[in-house]
Amino acid sequence: MKKLKIGIFSLTCCEGCEFAILDLGEQLFKLTEKIDIVNFRLLEENKYPELEKHDIAFVEGSPITKENGKMLKEIREKSKILIALGNCAAMGGIHQIKNWGDKEKINKSVYKYWKQVENPAIPRLDEVVKVDFTIPGCPIVGEEFLEIMLQLINGRLLREKTNPVCHECQTQGFPCLLQQDCVCLGPIICGGCGAICLKGGQACWGCRGRIKNSKGSEEAIANLINHLTKNFPKEKIEWIKEFFGIKKEL
Numbered sequence: 359m360k361k362l363k364i365g366i367f368s369l370t371c372c373e374g375c376e377f378a379i380l381d382l383g384e385q386l387f388k389l390t391e392k393i394d395i396v397n398f399r400l401l402e403e404n405k406y407p408e409l410e411k412h413d414i415a416f417v418e419g420s421p422i423t424k425e426n427g428k429m430l431k432e433i434r435e436k437s438k439i440l441i442a443l444g445n446c447a448a449m450g451g452i453h454q455i456k457n458w459g460d461k462e463k464i465n466k467s468v469y470k471y472w473k474q475v476e477n478p479a480i481p482r483l484d485e486v487v488k489v490d491f492t493i494p495g496c497p498i499v500g501e502e503f504l505e506i507m508l509q510l511i512n513g514r515l516l517r518e519k520t521n522p523v524c525h526e527c528q529t530q531g532f533p534c535l536l537q538q539d540c541v542c543l544g545p546i547i548c549g550g551c552g553a554i555c556l557k558g559g560q561a562c563w564g565c566r567g568r569i570k571n572s573k574g575s576e577e578a579i580a581n582l583i584n585h586l587t588k589n590f591p592k593e594k595i596e597w598i599k600e601f602f603g604i605k606k607e608l
């Protein structure tokens with residue numbers, strides 16, 4: 359069987375999602391029996407190898423700079439399937455918080471010569487190019503990347519997860535923080551992370567994005583928003599919605 363040509367690319371970000379792939383170690387090595395990784399900047403000696411044609415391109419990070427935007431469009435042209443890798447690519451990442459603030463005020467408070475500083479809005483990948491699928495999370499879950507790779511290799515249809523974080527939280531018996539006066543977005547967020555934040559006693563702020571295409575998802579969102587509005591200050595709810603960019607999806 360012909361090996362799939364894969365590219366893994368990084369735009370502006372912390373590169374944590376690429377590290378989650380590297381952390382797969384032996385499992386990643388084993389995968390290379392079935393795929394050809396022709397572009398993976400973290401592993402390249404040459405920082406800017408020539409862009410080849412790909413079957414699948416995975417892109418992490420945000421297309422913030424002009425160079426990022428140009429590179430993203432070129433990747434799209436040369437790839438049959440483009441997959442957004444992680445919260446930055448899919449939802450704008452933590453740095454999109456500034457999209458919701460007064461940019462001039464922020465610039466003035468940070469830079470002396472603030473007028474000379476470019477401060478563009480932070481776009482999601484799908485606001486610049488067509489995105490075929492998303493692997494969510496901040497960072498992504500390495501095993502989920504592996505699972506999706508195997509589905510791609512076997513030509514299976516990719517499906518988004520439809521169970522919310524609450525499902526994974528409750529099946530592990532964690533105490534419900536929403537009932538203890540915390541803003542937790544778990545009821546409307548795509549599961550798959552093993553409710554890792556709840557395991558550490560931190561509420562879910564939605565890095566994996568909202569559940570979609572499942573029965574009752576719209577109703578769950580309306581119910582949660584209603585509950586939060588009645589029980590928490592508006593500023594607190596808005597701040598948490600802005601953190602990973604879920605605000606744009608609600």
Ligand code: SF4
Nearest residue numbers: 374444445446496497
């Ligand atoms: S999604 Fe999170 S871990 Fe991945 S690149 Fe962005 S900030 Fe880093």
Ligand code: SF4
Nearest residue numbers: 524527534535542544
């Ligand atoms: S703590 Fe959050 S994720 Fe867990 S059950 Fe409560 S609302 Fe759901």
Ligand code: SF4
Nearest residue numbers: 551555562563564565
């Ligand atoms: S619990 Fe929520 S914020 Fe934490 S990793 Fe999972 S989806 Fe992201």
